[in-house]
Amino acid sequence: MALIEVKNLSKTFKKPIRGNGLLSMIKTLFSRKYENIEAVKDVSFSIEQGEIVGYIGANGAGKSTTIKMMCGILFPTEGEIIIDQKSVLKHRKEINQEIGVVFGQKTQLWWDIPLIETFKILKAIYSVSDEDYKERFNYLSELLDLKSFMNQNVRSLSLGQRMRADFAASLIHNPKILYLDEPTIGLDVLVKDKIRKAIKELNHHYNTTVILTTHDMKDIEELCNRIIIIDKGSILYDGNLEDIKFQFGNIKNIVFPRFEGFDENKIKEFNDKINIEVDENIKLSFSLNDVNMDALLLMLIGEYKINDFKIFDIGIEEITKELYAKNEETKK
């Protein structure tokens, strides 16, 4: 039996249809028409203990809505979520004992008092025994380097410190499942790195199951062995990260400013599998399976004297786009 089972989950928000402008807003006071917005449509998956799963998709794809339903904050319109063989809807309090949550955008720490007090009250809320508390508190404050600001007021912490503290606070009761909703948002590279290491270490040490949403491809690459891609409320892909990278992976983008005398045909001549987009910048995208990037770069530098360019990997948005296009095709 899997640890988490999500079955045919749907969430529909009912929104009154509003026109623009004052007059039509007044009109809506009298006649209300609703439109249904399906944030999540018939989503099903199951997750085993100890997995680290990346739950990804563009903004508004339905990631956070799903996570919130899995935490019991939001009631689903249809479907069921079963954690540890208990329905989230019926056993909210028991389930809460088993999960830890970090929302990158909202802190759960007590704002105006020293950080240590938050840990003390969480110990009481989750009825953590003195022994376990000591062990975990020491482990987490070591892992996330919290000691230096443990006695500072939370409101005076920097974002990086606060995120680390939030992260530790969500783990003090040793939950079986950890939900991370954009845990690295707005953090610098060093802190991101620390958080990633901590997630890995924790998964190893306590066998904690981790489900994270993120827009940072590096988070996914370093942490997840499995990804679920969601778009417009439905699952597009659920599986191994390696597979999808192989499918789309090896795709590289080269971008440089547009200049006089650029000739698309020359690139086409070099290799016709290169996709060219021209606007203010020129963007070449291609798969390493088809194109020798070294030779291409040599040609660009040699022929055009380009010395200002960027190379980057395919982003999750592009993978989603491609997957979506593929899906549409197969439907036809």
Place this chain on the structure above:
Amino acid sequence: MKYIKLYFQYAKLSIMSKLSYKSNTIIGIAAFLFTEITSILTLFIIVSQVPSLEGWNMYQIGLLYGITNLAIGLDHLFTDKLWNVAYFEVRSGTMDSLFLRPIPVLFQTIALEIQLEALGEILTAIFLIIFCSCNLSLIVTFESVLLLVVGIIGAALLITSFKIIIASMAFAFKRTGPFLQIVYNFSNYSKYPLTIFPKIIRFAFTFLIPLGLCVFFPVTNLFNPSSIGINPYLLVAIIIVVTAIILTLAILIWSKFAKRYESTGS
């Protein structure tokens, strides 16, 4: 047992947070003291112009006013967070973290804040009660004091219950603060002798929002026991039963509406 301990821990943190903004807290308490003192003075100035109001003299009215304000102050001290729920918290989605804890959301909402500003109200109320009592010859017996204490606690719990009911509607309608304000203001009526009001208001305050039952009758009992026409012990029992029913109802309504909580997008 766990919850009592937990309550004190929450309370400690709330007071610590309040004290981290010392001047703000002191100004808040002072503001409530000042507001209360001016409204009491106004009351005395008006009442002193008439020899008696439906048989109530100035000190008796002052006593009733003080007792009602004590109940209002107690509710204010312990359950002020409900206002935030009605006005902002549902709309801004900041209640997420409460729904993540393995303890009831209502418990957390109430335990999260001890509103020290209410001390301004409570202090003036106590002062007024003592001052008026000294100028009255009150009938102090075990039963009259019991009735008064039960009445004050009952009144505070009734105000809390109505606050819970209206605040919980915010889970469905996002913002019910203004509505709560209107209902809350009704509690001001019970600061004055019920007998001066038209029948309909008297009826409402005895049976619909039974604040009058909790405050007016116990205070009357202190100087004119024969006029209330009911055994004080029976009245104690009625107040306890009525308050328990309304409070339970409020908690049920809260848990029903809490299911409709929708967080905000993040």
